[in-house]
Amino acid sequence: MEIRDPIHGNIQLDETEAKIINTVEMQRLRYIRQLDVTHLIFPGANHTRFEHSLGTMRLTRELVSNIYDDYVKEFSYIGLLHDIGHGPFSHLSESVIKKHLNKTHEQIGEDIIKDSEIKDIISDSGLSFTKIMSYFKEADKIDVVGGPLGSDRIDYLMRDSHYTGVAYGIIDSERIKSRLVLYKNKVAISEEGISGAESLLIARYFMYYNVYAHHAKTIANKMLVNAIEFALEKNVFDAQELSMLYDEELVYKIANSDAEIAVNLVNRVMKRDLFKRAYNEMIKKDIEVKKLEDEIIKAGFAREDFIVNVSNFGGNKDNLDIVDSDKNFVGKLTEVSPFVKTLIDVLSNSKRLIVACDKDNVNKLNSIVKKFVE
Secondary structure (H helix, E strand, C coil), X not given: CEEEECCCEEEECCHHHHHHHCCHHHHHHHHCECCCCXXXXXXXXXCEHHHHHHHHHHHHHHHXXXXXXXXXXXXXXXXXXXXXXXXXXXXXHHHHHHHHHCCCHHHHHHHHHHCXXXXXXXXXXXXXXHHHHHHXXXXXXXXXXXXXXXXXXXXXXXXXXXXXXXXXXXXXXXXXXXXXXXXXXXXXXXXXXXXXXXXXXXXXXXXXXXXXXXXXXXXXXHHHHHHHHHHHHCCXXXXXXXXXXXXXXXXXXHHCCCCHHHHHHHHHHHCCCCCEEEEEEEECCCCCHHHHHHHHHHCCCCHHHEEEEEEECXXXXXXXXXXXXXXXEEEEHHHHCHHHHHHHHHHHCCEEEEEEECHHHHHHHHHHHHHHHC
């Protein structure tokens, strides 16, 4: 089987991969947008977790072939399956699902695989089911997929850049792929690959600030999250059902429910009738979102009439070992590259507070937030 991908070209699939892709659980990812509601701001961003999973599988094969002496086929299956547990609108619903089910999308993915025919397909192929499932228990340790220079990140930066139509996600993927090595059983990069690593971190920085943390996207996301919470309160669905919905199923169920507040919020998001920014600033200190929300409600706002969101880049894990041509340890990336150290230090301490409401109340809300923050 062969699938044509706009990012990586032709992707070849063996019999087992084809069987996995044709399961109901994998096909569901065709209806989960990769970038939640980003298409409201960047109209081309309608790509899905399905194609990202295929691209991650393809890149994983290439990375594994370069890094390991023996081709470890299980890793390519991890690349294919790594996002199978995502709920509707991807990361948008994850915080709600985790709050109510106490499970990440990796843990939900583990449950899905164990309870579906995918388990039998993998077992019948002769591959190590245990090795594949280890990703879902310790995703950050399978660094060929989930690491700082892993296949997941390389694919989503390239793919998101392509579909949003921005140039910020352009990275030197060929240099990265050819310069990754295995050092002490972990993925490292050779000195010649430092510029490739820098290109990826720069791309991630610009994509974060210009796409992932775009103010209108953040507001739309939070409005839809609030709609989901109100729908859960009114028993439109429970958290377990929520985790298995398609994007459009979620919207349909809320829009056709009797949960009036949730209906209003979801209709506004779909019509792009979004709240306006009352406060949108970088903040240096931590704030308790719940306390700020309580202050706003105390001032006369209803819970459904505003959103509060604090976002941070969280780049403190973007570090890895650098080795020379003989695989001798040279240092950490942050030690060898002053640029990366500065970038990670800045980003790790960056927090942005966005508070929004209807335009008629922007000034009033701004005063409340300023008083709370300052």
